[in-house]
Amino acid sequence: MSVLKHAAARWLSEHSDELVAWRRHIHAHPELGRQEFATTQFVAAHLADAGLNPKILPGGTGLTCDFGREDGPRIALRADMDALPMAERTGLPYSSTVPNIAHACGHDAHTAILLGAAMSMASVPELPIGVRLIFQSAEELMPGGAIDAIAAGALNGVSRIYALHCDPRLAVGRVAVRPGPITSAADQIEVTLHSPGGHTSRPHLTGDLVYGLGTLITGVPGVLSRRIDPRNSTVMVWGAVNAGVAANAIPQTGTLAGTIRTASRQTWLTLEGIVREIVSSLLAPLGMEHTVLYRRGVPPVVNEEVSTRILTHAIEAIGPDVLADTHQSGGGEDFSWYLEEVPGAMARLGVWSGRGPQLDLHQPTFDLDERALGVGVRAMVNIIEQAALL
Secondary structure, X not given: OOHHHHHHHHHHHHHHHHHHHHHHHHHHOOOOOOOOHXXXXXXXXXXXXXXXXXXXXXXXXXEEEEEOOOOOOEEEEEEEOOOEOOOOOOOOOOOOOOOOOEOOOXXXXXXXHHHHHHHHHHOOOOOOOEEEEEEEOOOOOOOOOHHHHHXXXXXXXXXXXXXXXXXXXXXXXXXXXXXXXXXXXXXXXXXXXXXXXXXXXXXXXXXXXXXXXXXXXXXXXXXXXXXXXXXXXXXEEEEEEEEXXXXXXXXXXXXXXXXXXXXXXHHHHHHHHHHHHHHHHHHHHHOOEEEEEEEEEEOOOEEOHHHHHHHHHHHHOOOOOOXXXXXXXXXXXXXXXXXXXXXXXXXXXXXXXXXXXOOOOOOOOOOOOOOHHHHHHXXXXXXXXXXXXX
């Protein structure tokens, strides 16, 4: 057994309860994006206790920490720390203690895993390669806290970067990876319509605003599907529509909000212009004004070939039958911004217990099998070992 692999196994045998306790503490004290002050201090304190030198990023949330060799390549390992603005309904003894904020996406596990990997590697007298830990804020906020970390120099001197993300569709003990795109681009759109309003008995004398909203609800996704190559898996879904309060009055304002996702980076670059054109064309005959707020989100996470091979070997080194295949997800992940700058790869960490329903991410009932924490630590440590062999 290699030195790093042995160190991880020894650390987990002695500290697995502590690893679970870290995750539960973070879970019970969630913080929203760019507000992760306590989580940042929690991580920094543990790293400092291990003799490492964490550096908190500007703004007081998120941190980096370098150790290992100063010469040669440096491999970055990233975890995100923020929670979601939603109430938790798991009923667990370590449920969120903060009203309407919950770790329903597994970032508590990501943070605990990277902290555990750091602790196990810190026990090794001399690492074969340089390591940078990136504990990132605001992954859930578009266009993502990764942009803040990059602007603060988190990738300076980094050769490759890696991350894990919880996957409740994958059984605990399995880790999945694929070369190429593993997530999709994700943008947000909000359309506001303006009309003089009027009586529903005389729609011809005004702009029938609700009819206009209905035209966009069905028309924009439909026309978009005829403008974009279907092989690019582009999906538009409206999530909110608001207008009016009276059944017999045409309202003066109304809004639509939704997301647009695509598996193709090239399509992502063209989407905003196409959507704005479609909205204007559909509303042109209806005599009402409109505004479009289009928020560019994140590009797809595209796993680089060599980095994926390193990650695959790291997963295989955990044990037999750990490596699994996966499909490209329709979800977005701001880890993609790092991969716009340096090569790297992301893997999916199985967190389903194998019994009962597969609770999806971003649901108030989401929880994970904590046996996945140790698997994640081993994967992270093995990445460093495999990268050193390149």
